Amino acid sequence: MILVVDDDEAILDSLRRALEIEGLVVTTAADGTSALRAVHDDGPDAIVLDVGLPDVNGRAVAARIRAAGLATPILILSALDEVDDRVAGLEAGADDYLVKPFAMDELVARLRALLRRAAAQERDATDGAAEAPLRVGSLLVDVGGWSASWDGRDLGLTRRELSLLETLARNADVVLSRDRLLELVWGYDFAPTTKVVDVFVSYLRRKLADAGAPRLIETVRGVGFVLRRA
């Protein structure tokens, strides 16, 4: 079940219908409070969340969902391609973002990928297949424990950032293209219209730098990104 949260009735309606045509079960909420209630009551598989909500804004909703320990994929919708807006949503724990107006096909493709990925991760978790913490130099990525640290200092990563860092660390010194990262981290087998990889890499770099780490993640021009063993 997909929870769609938007304060605009026309949007809510058209999104619901478009998603239902795709065969997804949809529930809707028009504000933050009812969205949180719906998350609690219905336990949706994924959430499409508009940032600009009248009462509790989208980023606060995302933050509360994460604070409640839920890993439900969240895709935020932004009516403004403003940096602050996007940063706030992704920092609060959202997995991806789309800027209005977007094509329904893209929303559907991203949702399906996020759902697949979430299901796979859940399987791994229930199988007890959570791997041992991964160490690259002073960098420690503990996927099972949902944390990463540099030299003992916690990086404060969101889930998607952690997943990206884990993928890069697991492939240390191997250059991964944006397409490959989209596939490995987001489960996307298409090129999204947003520069999601670049955005998340820049967040990771900033958080690593804040923890005092050198520039671990390099851009290999024309190829992709690589995490270098220090």
Place this chain on the structure above:
Amino acid sequence: MIPRSLTGRVALGVLLVVAVVLAASGLTIVKLTERRDREDFDASLRRVASNLAPSVLGSLGIGPEQARRSPGGAPPGEGAPPPPGAAAPPPPVGAGATGQGPPRTPAEQRVGARRALFDAFSQPADDTSPSGAIRFLRARHPRSGRAITVGTVPTGFPAEPNRPGERTVDVDGARWRSVTRPVAGGVLVEVAAPETALEDRSSSQRTIVLVTTLAGLALAALATVLVSRVALRPLTELGRKAAGVNDSDDLALRVTEPGQPQEVAALAAELDGMLARLGRSAEEREAALQAARRFAADAGHELRTPLQSVRSNLEIARRDGVLPDQLRIALDTASSQSDRLNKLVDGLQGLARGEAGLQPTAGDVDLGDVADGAVFAARTRHPGLTVDLAAPESGPVVTGDSDGLWRVVENLVENAARYGRDGGRVRVTVASLGAGVAEIVVDDDGVGIPPAERERVLERFARGAGANGMGNGLGLAIVLAEAHRHGGDLTLSESDLGGLRARVTLG
């Protein structure tokens, strides 16, 4: 050669005045002492003539009676202290000047007087006063024609004058001073000495005055520089504070301080007034920019929401396969126009952001990384297009807004795609121009833009003649706004690939 610093100028001005004063006073001192020395010189010559007068008269055979009778004759022994040339004043003639007892014949007396005269004259000089250098004395008795010369008269020295007085005589390039005095019975005594001593004295005096003046001047220079530096310190301090305001960009700072001297306080007050005015206008400008940003955001939000609805509904409608042709064509047209509206909103917001100035989020951005990402996105959007990136392995790093810089590359590549050929080629070059300045150059092999149109296509909503597909005429305007926002510019020219070259400088 006017110094650039105020301290230097003040010091130089004061120094010039001091130099003039010192020179004038030094010159006056030199002139006055020289005159006094000359007077002393003449006086000592006169004294020698007076002191030796009795011996001279004696040598000429003129008795004391005659001498006493004669007017103008200086009484013997008069004038103290005795001149060095005659350190031992000759005793009065007839009183046994040579120590020989009387009586004596007139001839003997004459010889005695003459000896006394010679003795007195040959006394060695015991100091350096001018009279010590007296070289000769001569006298003539007009009636008897008797004459006497003691010392050496240099060759070329003119004959004795006929009347008393002083004169300066040039002999073989040397200056001599001679004093002629009447003694008694019409006898004129001339005493002469070279002025060497006088000249030596004067030259050494000039040297002393010159050295003292120069030393004084140097001291004054040091003192004025120090004093003017101290005096101008409040001004330097004010300059430093003003520079601080400039560096910090904080228009709330003020430069007035208690204890500033009147003139500096007045200047500081003026500066504070200017800062206050600047601060107000900066606040107004910031408020206007805030309003523009807010409007762009609000307008974007208000437009995007209904556009999303239109788009979703059109997509739903078109999905239901079996539509009559006419309806399908109408929906397709509506869809493509809806896409165009979407892009227009994107463009307008991008333009508004670019023109609203640099946001506080600006930081160091690796332009090469940004271009790399934007080129990747462009390749995804235009699979038929070859987009190459030429950039150094890392950098160049510029100060700016990474989203704005992304829009620059994105819009330039979009523009190249729109004006280029199908399956054409676009080359993105990123390079450092040094000192935080960098450039982004985008070349294509399309039709290009004729020189006459290049200016116009930078305006909003302007579209070039060769455009294929739908552009909204905002792309290059957005690039230009972003270039300006990053302290650079956008120029269009011909590319070596055959199409257009767009060059953006940053920083």
